[in-house]
Amino acid sequence: MxxxxxxxxxxxxxxxxxxxxxxxxxxxxxxxxxxxxxxxxxxxxxxxxxxxxxxxxxxxxxxxxxxxxxxxxxxxxxxxxxxxxxxxxxxxxxxxxxxxxxxxxxxxxxxxxxxxxxxxxxxxxxxxxxTRDIDYIDDTPDDRYESRETALDSYRNENSPPDLFGDFEKSTLVPLGEPDALPQRSLESVLLERRTVRNYSGESMTESELSTLLAHTFAPVADVREYIAKNLDDDPTLHLLSAQYPFDVFVIVGRHETLEPGVYRYAMREHALTIVEPLADPVEVDGLLDEISHQPYSRNSAITVLFTQNIDRERWAYRHDNSLRNLYVKIAGHAQRLILAGVSMEFGAFQTPALDDPVVDALVDVDGFTNPASYLVTLGK
Ligand SMILES: Cc1cc2nc3c(=O)[nH]c(=O)nc-3n(C[C@H](O)[C@H](O)[C@H](O)COP(=O)(O)O)c2cc1C
The missing domain is CATH 3.90.930.50 (Outer Surface Protein A; domain 3)
Structure with missing residues (x-):
């Protein structure tokens, strides 16, 4: 000392x-x-x-x-x-x-x-x-790009970076179908109309509505991930870009035109779902949503999207525990796009990160240590 x-x-x-x-x-x-x-x-x-x-x-x-x-x-x-x-x-x-x-x-x-x-x-x-005092690896205005490149190269030599999309090779995928365009509405009107909704009618979501909602929410993510996958060999700093999406997506279907109630995982590249856990009926779904949030506000909704953290994706590229804060903020940003897309389609949304961690992680079958569920967005009419 x-x-x-x-x-x-x-x-x-x-x-x-x-x-x-x-x-x-x-x-x-x-x-x-x-x-x-x-x-x-x-x-x-x-x-x-x-x-x-x-x-x-x-x-x-x-x-x-x-x-x-x-x-x-x-x-x-x-x-x-x-x-x-x-x-x-x-x-x-x-x-x-x-x-x-x-x-x-x-x-x-x-x-x-x-x-x-x-x-x-x-x-x-x-x-x-x-986490207030961090060492910046690229705190050198003249060679900021080079210092990032060197650091990321050395990480890559130590061990391979996390996958970009998740592995769905062995999964049975249910394609979501072609999305529609989002309704032509001004961003201003959507922003002003958005309210947290805690009361739903029990109306089901249609096939095209679910496809449209997920496609427009996650298309920017899928597009950038594709770009990264293609260009990573030429530019290792794209790993920093891949860490902008440190999450995976699950959909708990309660009331849908054709999909059976259950927990599904979203395959972004394929724009498809794969079943994780079938559930008996919408009433069971409502009960589970109560249990994971300890609040009754998702009852009678159509679907609930759960963002799970992909800590490895963030931690691989950012070697300071300060980045856990970035991870939360990034997920919230993507969740907000989902909410606004939903509002533009006249869905109400309820959102909370106040989840019962062990219960929700068990429901979607993720390892709470590296892929904890962190943000819930319920949507319905
Ligand atoms: C990060 C976050 C967490 C929230 N958690 C809860 C919650 O656990 N329960 C709840 O009833 N509302 C929750 N809300 C909704 C807020 O209470 C709501 O956004 C706030 O009252 C403002 O109302 P508005 O969304 O209708 O504008 C949450 C909102 C955000 C952004």
Missing amino acids: SAKSAHEDDLSQETTRFRCNDALYFAFRTCGESQTLQPVGRVYTDSSRTFTLDDLSVLSVLEYATSPRTRSELLDFVEHEFSVSSETAETTLETLVSGDFLLPADDPIFRRRSEWMERTWRRALYYHVA
Whole structure:
């Protein structure tokens, strides 16, 4: 621990009381070729830093400082607890303060963070803070393109990139048929008309309506994916473009002119569906939608589209966990196009990402670790 802390000068003030930083966590990390586990402490202030810990006995000092302590109290504690000289105790204390393990008890950060803690947003705070300071691989105006190309080439040499479309080779596909054009309406009128709808009539969606809705929502995605597939060898930076679509699409059919109720997966390239799980009838579908959202608002709707995250696609191209935020935003953007296409066809839409993760992941049969379902859009009249 050598990084300079804003609080080292406070150590010279005899009256300053120090308190253990309340945003710390300890973990074991694999390190080196031997893959041994090394204890580390991650410390959060306005940013986050990780320190390897050579000696876990330091935890007893932090525990002692869960109540505010003066410098001399802390020095006494360290000297007696570890039977060390006063110089060694001083060094230990300086190290803990410079690493922000100990902070002045009146540091405003305790107050600024308290609402995160009290409202059980602690883990969100850790993620938020830890992903605020990222290293840009292409932060070099003169050769931005080259630095991206080099990085992506090296990723490609390590392991192959995730597939672009998903594998439907062994699936039985039900073609959705030719889509119609979207009704000629101004974007302004569609935007102004859109409202969240929580009450549906039970009317079924027709074949051409479902085809039109999915085709117009996802055609831009399918087109770009095709372009990437064709040109990737010439331009590895297209991997960054492929990571703009870090999702897959499932359709839960409740009421449709010809399709049986069930969970289907959408094959974008083929513009077709493949059955994942047949369901008995629209009433069973309504019950399952209640269970996955814990809300009754999808009842009597026609279909529900579920966006599942394709974390691998995002993570392969973007090597910083900050990108999980991008992934959420990207999915929301595509979901919004679905909603607006639906509104232009006079469907109402209800949307929520507040899903019961294990239940929804089991329903669509995805691995919640790498392909969790994250956004639900229900459509109906
Ligand atoms: C990301 C997101 C999540 C939402 N989650 C819910 C939800 O869980 N339950 C609900 O009833 N409405 C939900 N809504 C709908 C909002 O409550 C609604 O958009 C807001 O009240 C504004 O109304 P409007 O959509 O009719 O303009 C959500 C909307 C968005 C954009």
